Amino acid sequence: MEPPADIEALSQSVAALNNELKSVRRRIAELERRQEPIPSVQRLQPSPVPIEQLTQQATPGMAIQESERVASTGDACALECSNCGMHGHNKVHCLLVPEGRLAGCIFCNTAHNVDECSTFQNMSLGEQVSVLVHQRSRLPPLETRVPWVDWLRNWLSSEESRDAHGNTAMPSGYPWSEDFTKDLALGYIAEDAVALQPVFDESRDHNRLPIDPATADFGAVFAPRAG
Numbered sequence: 001m002e003p004p005a006d007i008e009a010l011s012q013s014v015a016a017l018n019n020e021l022k023s024v025r026r027r028i029a030e031l032e033r034r035q036e037p038i039p040s041v042q043r044l045q046p047s048p049v050p051i052e053q054l055t056q057q058a059t060p061g062m063a064i065q066e067s068e069r070v071a072s073t074g075d076a077c078a079l080e081c082s083n084c085g086m087h088g089h090n091k092v093h094c095l096l097v098p099e100g101r102l103a104g105c106i107f108c109n110t111a112h113n114v115d116e117c118s119t120f121q122n123m124s125l126g127e128q129v130s131v132l133v134h135q136r137s138r139l140p141p142l143e144t145r146v147p148w149v150d151w152l153r154n155w156l157s158s159e160e161s162r163d164a165h166g167n168t169a170m171p172s173g174y175p176w177s178e179d180f181t182k183d184l185a186l187g188y189i190a191e192d193a194v195a196l197q198p199v200f201d202e203s204r205d206h207n208r209l210p211i212d213p214a215t216a217d218f219g220a221v222f223a224p225r226a227g
Contacts, residue, residue: 095185096194101141138175170218177214
């Protein structure tokens with residue numbers, strides 16, 4: 001019987017493949033930047049701005065309709081993911097993110113990030129937090145200029161987060177941390193992203209995905225960090 005493959009060599013091979021994948025993505029992004037701007041995209045100013053300035057009032061029902069569109073395109077088995085190149089899911093449901101944060105737009109399936117998209121910018125703060133947090137339970141975090149935890153903190157401190165009785169509907173789960181997302185993609189965790197992806201493509205059941213101890217619950221998300 002042949003001896004088992006060396007784990008370190010396998011990890012190096014996976015890392016090399018991921019580096020090649022990142023190189024391809026950069027070339028695609030560069031080609032897209034050379035084309036005419038997409039009309040629906042409004043580029044944000046590069047200087048940091050408060051989250052409050054990023055939020056605008058949404059058209060009634062728009063976020064729900066957009067969420068349904070993303071879900072339906074993500075379930076199209078013939079669709080090829082613009083992030084990993086696999087079939088069976090759209091970018092919004094991709095688990096293979098060796099960079100730690102999922103870059104690109106889950107609405108347009110293109111290179112600009114979600115917080116640069118006019119669809120996202122036209123949502124209310126609550127709808128934006130739903131996209132970045134509530135709908136990302138046990139999934140890679142989305143690439144945004146302001147981390148998702150800050151969007152959540154800002155929403156929790158606003159009146160919009162409370163109902164008529166003063167209660168807040170807390171997320172049932174949270175996105176993975178960047179480190180956990182990287183480890184899954186690089187195969188450093190027993191059930192890695194490559195093995196999990198077809199299972200999730202078929203079931204769309206977030207409960208079948210692993211929990212990141214660093215974002216397991218509210219206490220973990222907002223726990224004081226060393227340093």
